[in-house]
Amino acid sequence: MIFHHPQYEIEVINDENYVLNSKDNLNHYQHILHDPADVYQPSAKHGIRVKENGVETSSVIICASGGATGIFENSYLIKNGVIFICCTDHVYALQIPSLDLIWKNNLDWATCFCIYEFGDDLIVHGELVISRVTTDGIIKWQFSGRDIFVTPNNKTVPFKIVGNEIILTDWQDYQYRLNAEGQQLG
Structure with a gap:
């Protein structure tokens, strides 16, 4: 996906064929974000x-193990010169244009699917946990339900924000309504 940010073109891809420590990768990056203590193959x-004026100024690949994630419309968010991106069970915050790591935070026990603006903060839709965090990575609240926040059919949307409410549906089709403070409503 390509996103245009004032003077920059930002491309975000799922580089599933990238192999750590290989010289034969199709794509090469200036920086690699990978925890050396992670003994598993990145999922x-x-x-x-x-890019600025068509010239690449910085690049990074984030390699992590945990619940597999992909790149789609809401798996990353650009706000105030920072790109926030879900990768496995973490959210990473990278400075634009340098792509230097500002912070990373583990926000789910399994997988972080999507990230949304919510007032001055961020809401992260995880498989098991919904989190409200500041743009500095500080957790304001987290909410878990009976089951995973994924639905087995396409009839029900598992996560949506309506005004100041967050409406969730879990695998068992149980619905939750949360206020902006993460408290369950009626």
Whole structure:
């Protein structure tokens, strides 16, 4: 996906064929974000490139193990010169244009699917946990339900924000309504 940010073109891709420590990768990056203590093969590999006037100024690949994630419309968010991106069970915040890591935070026990603006904060839709965090990565609240926040059919949307409310549906089709403070409503 390509996003235009004032003077930059930002490309975010799922680089599933990238292999750590290989010289034969199709795509090369200036920086690699990978925890050396992670002994498992990465289940998600997300590449980010920043270009200015058509020239690449920075690039990074995030390699992490955990619940597999992909790149789609709401798996990343650009706000105030920072790209926030879900990768496995973490959210990463990277400075634009350098793509230097500002913070990363584990926000789910399994997988972080999507990230949304919510007032001055962020809401992260995880498989098991819904989190409200500041743009500095500080957790304001987290909410878990009876089951995963995924539905087995396409008839029910598992996550949506309506005004100041967050409406959730879990695998068992149980619905939750949360206020902006993460408290369950009626």
